[in-house]
Amino acid sequence: MPPVFVIARLTIQEASRRRLLLALVILTLIVVGFSAWGFHKITELTRPTEVQLITSQLLIVVTFMYSGVLALSAAVVAGPLISGEVESGLLLSVLARPVKRSEVVIGKWLGLAALVAIYAGGSALLEMIAVDWATGYVPPHPIELTVYVGTEGLALLSLGLVLSTRLSGITGGVIALVAWLMGWIGGVVGDIGTGLQNQAVENIGIVSRLILPTDGLWRGAVYAMEPDVVLAQLRLAGTLGRANPFSAVDPPPIAFLAWVAVWFATMLALSIWSFRTREI
Amino acid sequence: MAAPKGAAASSPAIHTVELTKRFGATVALAGLSMTVPRGEIFGFLGPNGAGKTTAVKLLLGLLGATSGEGWLLGQPIGDLKTRRRIGYLPELFRYQSWLSAREVLALHCELAPLPRSRWKEAIDGALDIVGLSDRADSRVSTFSKGMQQRLGLGAALLGAPELVFLDEPTSALDPIGRHDVRRIIRQMAERGTAVFLNSHLLSEVEQVCDRVAVVDHGRVIASGTMGELLSGSAVRLRVTGLADGQRTKLSSFGPVDDEGEYLTFTKLGPERVPDLVAEIVSLGGRVYEVVPRHQNLEDRFLELLHEEEAPK
Numbered sequence: 001m002p003p004v005f006v007i008a009r010l011t012i013q014e015a016s017r018r019r020l021l022l023a024l025v026i027l028t029l030i031v032v033g034f035s036a037w038g039f040h041k042i043t044e045l046t047r048p049t050e051v052q053l054i055t056s057q058l059l060i061v062v063t064f065m066y067s068g069v070l071a072l073s074a075a076v077v078a079g080p081l082i083s084g085e086v087e088s089g090l091l092l093s094v095l096a097r098p099v100k101r102s103e104v105v106i107g108k109w110l111g112l113a114a115l116v117a118i119y120a121g122g123s124a125l126l127e128m129i130a131v132d133w134a135t136g137y138v139p140p141h142p143i144e145l146t147v148y149v150g151t152e153g154l155a156l157l158s159l160g161l162v163l164s165t166r167l168s169g170i171t172g173g174v175i176a177l178v179a180w181l182m183g184w185i186g187g188v189v190g191d192i193g194t195g196l197q198n199q200a201v202e203n204i205g206i207v208s209r210l211i212l213p214t215d216g217l218w219r220g221a222v223y224a225m226e227p228d229v230v231l232a233q234l235r236l237a238g239t240l241g242r243a244n245p246f247s248a249v250d251p252p253p254i255a256f257l258a259w260v261a262v263w264f265a266t267m268l269a270l271s272i273w274s275f276r277t278r279e280i
Numbered sequence: 281m282a283a284p285k286g287a288a289a290s291s292p293a294i295h296t297v298e299l300t301k302r303f304g305a306t307v308a309l310a311g312l313s314m315t316v317p318r319g320e321i322f323g324f325l326g327p328n329g330a331g332k333t334t335a336v337k338l339l340l341g342l343l344g345a346t347s348g349e350g351w352l353l354g355q356p357i358g359d360l361k362t363r364r365r366i367g368y369l370p371e372l373f374r375y376q377s378w379l380s381a382r383e384v385l386a387l388h389c390e391l392a393p394l395p396r397s398r399w400k401e402a403i404d405g406a407l408d409i410v411g412l413s414d415r416a417d418s419r420v421s422t423f424s425k426g427m428q429q430r431l432g433l434g435a436a437l438l439g440a441p442e443l444v445f446l447d448e449p450t451s452a453l454d455p456i457g458r459h460d461v462r463r464i465i466r467q468m469a470e471r472g473t474a475v476f477l478n479s480h481l482l483s484e485v486e487q488v489c490d491r492v493a494v495v496d497h498g499r500v501i502a503s504g505t506m507g508e509l510l511s512g513s514a515v516r517l518r519v520t521g522l523a524d525g526q527r528t529k530l531s532s533f534g535p536v537d538d539e540g541e542y543l544t545f546t547k548l549g550p551e552r553v554p555d556l557v558a559e560i561v562s563l564g565g566r567v568y569e570v571v572p573r574h575q576n577l578e579d580r581f582l583e584l585l586h587e588e589e590a591p592k
Contacts, residue, residue: 006390010376017378089372093435096340096368096445097391098360280342 003099007107008114015077015115024073028123035062036130043135055137056227059127060246063149063225066123067218070153074116075176078160080169081108082271086280087168095280102272105161109268112157120150141224148221148252151260152214156180158267159212165274183208187215188245195243213260215245216252223248291354293318293443293474294339299348301334301498308334310498311348316491318442321465321475323489325482325581331498332478333371336445339476340368353442364392367436371447371478373429377421381412381431384420388435398439406434409464425452433464444468447478462488486577494584502584506577514579515553516544518569519560526563530556535586537579546579546586 001009015021042054082105085091095101124146132138139145156176163172190205209216226234226248234242234249242249294316301309309331316322326332337343339350341358350357353365375384385403394402407413410430420428429452436444446465450458458481465475465488479485485492486506493503502509518541527543530536533556537544545556550572557567575583 001390003391006387010387014376014378089370089374090376092342092370092372093368093375093388093432094391095342096363096366096370097388098363098393099391100360279344280337 002103003097004103004107004110007094007099007104008111011081011108011111012114015112020077021115024119025122027069028119028126031065032123032126032130035127036134039131039134051135052137052227053229055131055135056139056225056230057246059131059137059139060222060225062127063145063221064218064246066120066127067149067152067221070116070120070149071156071180071214072177073119074112074153074156075160075180076173077112078157079164079171079173079176081112081161082164082275083167083172084164084169086278092280101276105165105271105275106268109158109161109271112161113154116153116157117150120153121146124149139225140227144251145221145224148217148224152217152221154264155212155214155217155260158264158271162267162271162274165271165278179212180214183212183215184218184245187219191243191245194239197239209256210259210263213256213263216256217260218245219248220252222246223251291351292316293320294322294350294352294476296339296350297348299335299338299350300346301331301338301343302346307498309338312338312495312500314493314500314503316474316476318474319469319472320490321469321477321488323485323492324476324478324495325480325485325492325577326495327480327585330495332480332495333447334498335495336368336447336476336478340366340445364439365442367438367441367444369429369432369436369444369446369449371451373432373452375420375428375431375435377419380417380419381407381423381434382416384431385435385438388438392439394439402438406437409437409467410434411460426454426457429453430457430460433461437464437468440471441473443474443476445476445478448480449477450479450481450484458484482577482581492577494581496585496588501588502580510575510577510580512547512575512580512583513549514544514546514573514575515548515550515556516542516569516571516573517556517560517567518542519565519567522560522563522565526565529563530559533559535583537582544579544582546575546583 039055039058042058043051046054091104094104124142128138128142159179160172160176163175167175186208187205190202190208193199193201193203193205231249234247292315294314296312296314299309299312312335324332324335334343338345339352339357352362355362376387379387382403385406386399389399389402407416410433412427412430412434415423415427420431423431429449433446433449436446450461453461462484465477468475477485477489489506491505492509493500495501520541527538533545533552534547535545537546548556553570553572557570560567
């Protein structure tokens, strides 16, 4: 097996043996159970005509929690991904083998990316099954929703990985988390600019989404969860309909998605360059 | 610079020319030039912070040299393919705590890489040599530091490498473990493996090494075979009644290792012993023991460091 896949397998094995996967599975099952109960309550407490509307909005809030858990987990796990093993000496004997540093970086990214994808896919599937069972509601674009939320986790993982090549695990993890929150706040500020029809303030949101595309991806996930009736109401509200971090009137533009691909490539290239030039 | 064609097989295990490493204004290694022949056990000695680990990391390509050149097994340092023929036990040894000993060795077999058909034999052999066969399937997290160092040594031995770097390989081991490591090192050399032994444990180096280099402040201050290096003689005395000021008056008898009642003159010929004793007595000292002996590595090491520190 090429070294890059050996490192990826080792990363997954570590998460599994350290019971990270088990903890996530148990927590997800608890959250899915509680939310299924909560969604079921909606059907008892509201009129049948309102169930879809309320469920769709509550699902956006629940998904925000999932994306938060994913972002937090990705940042915390990615923070010490390289630096932790450099500091402990774990990488010394590995790098003395015929293994390129780029293979270590890509292997670790692949391993964690697989975990993020499995978690995002698994938790999204379980949650949507639970919501469907409780209310009969399925979001309009379930696959896109899962991909956007998963990609948000991957973005945090990639940012954490870059930082991990130079900074200690705690520092890198904290910076990645703060960046994620700032990205979200930047999006909210941009929304306010949209509501006020102030281009300068709106640009803050655009720039923050270019620096860290997590909020833009989140808006993609929100759009994927909004039924047509909600979209129609938001469009009727004009600019005010866009001024809300839990709403999206349009899907992310293709140019933004292309930028996300460039952003990921840049993060990986930066991680490789940074680790290659680091002295151990 | 590439080695001449066909020279790789007969080339030395290690050859460096003016290998230098600076960290900002600090010179960690200042122009290391040395040659380690194949199949030899080479001791790299020096006090803490002398640049020993830096030298090993430079040779393995973990650090980039500021200037100078080096070759391992005939290939420039940093060559990936050459690493297939090299083993390394780091000073800061740490292995995947979530894996078993057997899994750690399998990981190194995979990265080395060894053909899968040879893994079982290589892993069982390494576990047996380092005395971990009965703990092969235990998680590394349950191992003591000494056991982890043994495991690291086992990983370094996998696949019968042509060159092995051992950086302070007995730092966590008890006397039995140290004895075992010396035996393992000798066995490797008998098989034709060159061993680069980084250590500040002089007796260890003296017992196993064919050739040594002494490094201090990033410079090699002496090198040669053990015979070449230890040609002098030393004298150890047990003395009381000498104040510190009076002890300094004995400096004309060469470098001295002062251990309280015991004074070792690390470079003193037997013909000068009567003069030394007379001087001590004239200073009011009382002499209980006088033991002339061949210089050992510790004497020579202290003498070299003393010469380094003395004003030029």
